[in-house]
Amino acid sequence: MSIPSGVNTSIILRLELDKELASFGNIATAISDAGGDIIAIDVVRTDKNLTVRDITINVYDNKHTELITAAIHTLAGVKVVHVSDQTFLLHLGGKIETSPKYPIKNRDDLSRVYTPGVAKVCMAIHEKPSLAHTLTIKRNTVAVISDGTAVLGLGNIGPEAAMPVMEGKAMLFKQLAGVDAFPICLATQDTDEIVSIVKALSPTFGGINLEDIAAPRCFEIEQRLIEELDIPVFHDDQHGTAVVLLAGLYNAVKLVNKRLEDCKVVLCGIGAAGTACTKMLMAAGVTNIIGVDRQGAITKDGNYDNPFWRWYAECTNPEQLRGTLSDVIEGADIFIGVSGPGILKKEDVAKMAQDAIVFAMANPTPEILPEEAEPYVRVMATGRSDYPNQINNVLCFPGLFRGLLDCRASRVTENMKLAAAKAIASVVEEDELNEYYIIPSVFNQSVVEKVREAVIQAAYEDGVARRRREKVQT
Numbered sequence: 001m002s003i004p005s006g007v008n009t010s011i012i013l014r015l016e017l018d019k020e021l022a023s024f025g026n027i028a029t030a031i032s033d034a035g036g037d038i039i040a041i042d043v044v045r046t047d048k049n050l051t052v053r054d055i056t057i058n059v060y061d062n063k064h065t066e067l068i069t070a071a072i073h074t075l076a077g078v079k080v081v082h083v084s085d086q087t088f089l090l091h092l093g094g095k096i097e098t099s100p101k102y103p104i105k106n107r108d109d110l111s112r113v114y115t116p117g118v119a120k121v122c123m124a125i126h127e128k129p130s131l132a133h134t135l136t137i138k139r140n141t142v143a144v145i146s147d148g149t150a151v152l153g154l155g156n157i158g159p160e161a162a163m164p165v166m167e168g169k170a171m172l173f174k175q176l177a178g179v180d181a182f183p184i185c186l187a188t189q190d191t192d193e194i195v196s197i198v199k200a201l202s203p204t205f206g207g208i209n210l211e212d213i214a215a216p217r218c219f220e221i222e223q224r225l226i227e228e229l230d231i232p233v234f235h236d237d238q239h240g241t242a243v244v245l246l247a248g249l250y251n252a253v254k255l256v257n258k259r260l261e262d263c264k265v266v267l268c269g270i271g272a273a274g275t276a277c278t279k280m281l282m283a284a285g286v287t288n289i290i291g292v293d294r295q296g297a298i299t300k301d302g303n304y305d306n307p308f309w310r311w312y313a314e315c316t317n318p319e320q321l322r323g324t325l326s327d328v329i330e331g332a333d334i335f336i337g338v339s340g341p342g343i344l345k346k347e348d349v350a351k352m353a354q355d356a357i358v359f360a361m362a363n364p365t366p367e368i369l370p371e372e373a374e375p376y377v378r379v380m381a382t383g384r385s386d387y388p389n390q391i392n393n394v395l396c397f398p399g400l401f402r403g404l405l406d407c408r409a410s411r412v413t414e415n416m417k418l419a420a421a422k423a424i425a426s427v428v429e430e431d432e433l434n435e436y437y438i439i440p441s442v443f444n445q446s447v448v449e450k451v452r453e454a455v456i457q458a459a460y461e462d463g464v465a466r467r468r469r470e471k472v473q474t
């Protein structure tokens with residue numbers, strides 16, 4: 001087996017070594033020859049004959065782990081007790097918890113936070129429901145809701161399997177923007193039922209972040225909830241992705257000296273993210289967009305049951321290009337992938353226009369890996385954190401909801417999305433802009449603040465903010 005390349009992850013190998021037979025030098029050599037990078041060694045226990053050690057090793061993937069363990073199995077006096085993956089270890093028991101804001105130390109405290117004191121707060125809210133925003137967690141809490149039908153690019157893997165992603169989103173909400181977020185995965189894929197469950201849950205929350213719900217149901221679910229609820233509802237895979245995509249493209253075209261409006265854009269994966277990205281590009285003035293899905297380019301004479309694809313066919317592909325991705329990509333300035341793993345071949349990238357821009361955003365495996373596309377592209381981005389230029393909706397949703405909650409907005413507007421895209425792009429200064437830095441890092445603290453401010457400004461301009469302007473800190 002050859003040594004694979006790609007993403008790093010780390011594993012811990014627990015080894016039992018026979019002191020007579022095993023040599024640590026041989027173990028280190030075997031790991032290193034198999035391409036593993038030892039980053040820590042811990043002694044777990046030792047006695048006269050045996051020693052047990054945990055070796056933390058950076059590896060590329062599962063195959064690489066197998067390669068390293070196979071190499072160790074050949075060494076005399078060494079037993080592999082178990083192999084644990086750091087990523088799994090971080091998920092033990094889930095990634096978030098709830099905790100009280102202050103302790104209940106005595107009966108007096110108890111009588112205020114609970115019966116009888118709490119009753120007067122309940123009655124105050126009963127008399128004036130808007131007080132829920134002031135006196136309950138509604139003020140700062142968002143529901144992250146999924147039905148598990150389009151989890152990353154893994155497809156319809158169900159609600160339990162969707163939880164780690166939703167917990168991850170909740171962590172990011174809190175860490176990046178101080179927003180309390182709660183993951184809720186639903187055991188139904190029925191549109192009416194999802195709408196009615198989310199409506200029934202809404203009194204607890206100041207906002208609803210819909211996540212990883214497949215197209216076309218996600219469009220109807222979001223639209224109905226927007227109409228029926230008085231708190232903002234935002235489908236992250238549609239609009240969060242579109243906002244960050246546009247931010248990245250503003251900077252990428254600046255770098256290659258092209259006008260976005262003049263670019264030929266090929267977009268693959270006309271689902272939740274692809275549809276919203278297309279609409280956002282159109283709002284930014286792009287006219288030459290060709291959408292491709294499993295059966296090839298979407299054209300006016302195509303026979304589609306999906307009403308959103310009918311819309312797509314009418315409004316895109318001005319030259320009515322037809323055929324496969326490979327057929328229509330010739331001469332494209334920009335490729336956007338929100339589809340599935342490995343569908344863009346390096347030969348396709350080679351056919352693109354000069355200074356090609358490739359945003360391969362499918363997660364966890366992009367449409368093409370940067371190392372494959374590299375020789376033919378000028379600007380390359382993926383949705384992942386382990387390559388430069390991470391185009392991921394995490395650059396949008398924390399700051400967006402921070403802004404929405406702070407000004408108590410009733411909905412998300414188109415202006416907010418455009419303003420958020422410009423805000424994200426603006427974090428990269430002119431003199432910093434280069435092929436490997438077109439979009440700020442998730443950890444750049446200005447991102448949340450700039451997005452928040454842009455959203456609040458737009459909320460007041462659009463008349464959807466419900467807090468008095470002077471009460472909102474800027």
Ligand SMILES: NC(=O)c1ccc[n+]([C@@H]2O[C@H](COP(=O)([O-])OP(=O)(O)OC[C@H]3O[C@@H](n4cnc5c(N)ncnc54)[C@H](O)[C@@H]3O)[C@@H](O)[C@H]2O)c1
Pocket residue numbers: 150151152153154212213214215236237238241268269270271272273274292293294295337338339340343361362363364382383384391392393394
């Ligand atoms: N980087 C980001 O921030 C970000 C955000 C949202 C979605 N995504 C990624 O985009 C992808 C789609 O997400 P979604 O929520 O829009 O899902 P979705 O299920 O709504 O849509 C996916 C679309 O891609 C099409 N598709 C799948 N495989 C294809 C292939 N081999 N060739 C052509 N078309 C194909 C499907 O037919 C479908 O229309 C996922 O991989 C997801 O991880 C990335």
Ligand SMILES: O=C(O)C[C@H](O)C(=O)O
Pocket residue numbers: 151152153165212236237362363383392393394
């Ligand atoms: O979860 C992510 O990393 C981004 C996006 O929401 C996705 O579904 O891929």
Ligand SMILES: [Mg+2]
Pocket residue numbers: 152211212236237
């Ligand atoms: Mg998602």
